[in-house]
Amino acid sequence: MEPKSSLLTLPERLKRHWGAHGVKIRPGVSEEELRNFETAHGVRFSQDLRDYFRAVDGMEEGTMATDYFSFWPLHTIKRMSEELGPECYADVIEPDQYFIFADYCIWCWGYAIRLTGNHADSNPVFFTGNRPDNGRIIASSFTEFLELYLTDEAHLY
Numbered sequence: 001m002e003p004k005s006s007l008l009t010l011p012e013r014l015k016r017h018w019g020a021h022g023v024k025i026r027p028g029v030s031e032e033e034l035r036n037f038e039t040a041h042g043v044r045f046s047q048d049l050r051d052y053f054r055a056v057d058g059m060e061e062g063t064m065a066t067d068y069f070s071f072w073p074l075h076t077i078k079r080m081s082e083e084l085g086p087e088c089y090a091d092v093i094e095p096d097q098y099f100i101f102a103d104y105c106i107w108c109w110g111y112a113i114r115l116t117g118n119h120a121d122s123n124p125v126f127f128t129g130n131r132p133d134n135g136r137i138i139a140s141s142f143t144e145f146l147e148l149y150l151t152d153e154a155h156l157y
Contacts, residue, residue: 010048010146011055017150018059021066026057029074037074041099043115046123048143058101068105069149077101080112080128091135100128104157109134113142 008016018025034053038044045053057073064070080098098112109129114122125145126137138155139145148156 009051009055010143010150011052013150014052014146015056018056018065023065024060024063026060026073028054029057033074037077041079041115042117043097043099044117044119045115046119046142048141048146049113049115049123052142052146064106067152069102070104070106071102072100083110084129098126098128103129111138111145113145 015025031054034045034050053074058071058076059065059073061073061076077099080095080100083100097114097116099115100110100112103110107129109127109131111125112128113125123141124137125139125142127134139148
């Protein structure tokens with residue numbers, strides 16, 4: 001008997017969603033890989049983002065779901081200042097704290113999460129890229145972002 005959707009963890013629900021859309025799902029990363037990323041970038045993952053990467057390492061590079069979202073593997077996640085030109089983050093305070101983890105429709109725009117070295121800091125997700133509302137917060141956490149994604153909320157577009 002398959003468990004009810006409400007009993008599944010958020011990463012399990014995401015994997016089920018992607019599987020239903022034929023997305024090739026990358027297996028999760030090791031705790032060591034997460035620590036290496038944190039050390040290399042001087043950040044700490046929020047628990048929800050850590051749980052996500054332990055369960056699934058995004059999508060295969062160069063692929064996207066039928067909803068046109070592409071979630072990036074850990075090794076491709078970059079600081080906003082490394083991925084985009086300064087015109088795309090001119091209004092963002094401390095752009096080096098924001099890491100792009102997904103994009104929509106072959107980079108029409110991206111989604112970035114705030115990561116710092118302090119677990120107590122908030123981890124909002126916001127639009128990034130060439131949009132008039134670039135820098136607008138769309139979720140207060142990675143969990144909220146995934147919930148919005150799984151329910152196909154309009155304000156993700």
